[in-house]
Amino acid sequence: MVKFFIKISLFFAGFAAVYYFFRTSDFYTMRILASDLGGAQWLYSLAGSIYGMITAFVINQQWGQWNHLADSVKGEVDALDRLHRWANNFPDPIKEKVQGRVVKYLHLMIREGLHLSESGIRSQAVEDALNQIERSIFEMFDTNPDLVPTSFSIFSDILQARTDRIKYSTHRVPDILRFTLFFAALILIGLSLFISGKNIPISYVFTASVATLVYIIFLVIDDLNNPLKPGAWYITSKDYKELLEKIER
Numbered sequence: 001m002v003k004f005f006i007k008i009s010l011f012f013a014g015f016a017a018v019y020y021f022f023r024t025s026d027f028y029t030m031r032i033l034a035s036d037l038g039g040a041q042w043l044y045s046l047a048g049s050i051y052g053m054i055t056a057f058v059i060n061q062q063w064g065q066w067n068h069l070a071d072s073v074k075g076e077v078d079a080l081d082r083l084h085r086w087a088n089n090f091p092d093p094i095k096e097k098v099q100g101r102v103v104k105y106l107h108l109m110i111r112e113g114l115h116l117s118e119s120g121i122r123s124q125a126v127e128d129a130l131n132q133i134e135r136s137i138f139e140m141f142d143t144n145p146d147l148v149p150t151s152f153s154i155f156s157d158i159l160q161a162r163t164d165r166i167k168y169s170t171h172r173v174p175d176i177l178r179f180t181l182f183f184a185a186l187i188l189i190g191l192s193l194f195i196s197g198k199n200i201p202i203s204y205v206f207t208a209s210v211a212t213l214v215y216i217i218f219l220v221i222d223d224l225n226n227p228l229k230p231g232a233w234y235i236t237s238k239d240y241k242e243l244l245e246k247i248e249r
Helices: 002-024 030-036 040-089 092-117 124-138 145-169 175-194 200-225 238-248
Strands: none
Touching: 002 175, 002 200, 040 092, 040 145, 040 175, 040 200, 040 238, 092 124, 092 238, 124 145, 175 200
8 A cells, every 4th residue: 555655645735746837838828728628627527427437447347356266266265264163073184284275275375376366377386285175085085985075065165255366466457448547537637727727836836637547547457457566555464464373372
């Protein structure tokens, strides 16, 4: 979140410099600009409304994807926790194997799992850890067959949550739509300089607010579009770390 406010502050400062140069330059005096605007301000409002509607749909869609991803991570961690606790019912040799491999899985997810998910890549090390857990459960068929159905049910929940996590990690705004939003943001920010006013300080506050709002909307979309990339809002390995610390206490 700190980086988010730094970006906004830098943009605000940069816009102030551009605004000051524009208002004090001889290139376009505000008196001439004000007399030539005509109905341009209404057209600017219309462009802003169209941009607002498009971004509202995009944010709603990406926010939904972000929530699905967060839910799949929590679902995966919850299933791992249930399997680790259920393993207390296993014979000691199998119990140690399953619980040890759950811990190994958590270590792998903290170290590399989420980063690979962003590219839709299945970590081979994580795959091996899952296969080892599955083989350990199979070993109970002969000795404790009554424990197998529940064990595989929990294991299936882990696999499903993991599949959902990888799926939602790779969902992105199409490049053409992202470019359109970026281009529209540039246009609205640039045109905001042409909104004139007799009182320079008030005019600056107004135009800077409009430009900053457009910039913030674009930053929000960019963050939601990259849910695992460090930003103002992103999914971390916090849940995996908390479960690992709980197990190792």
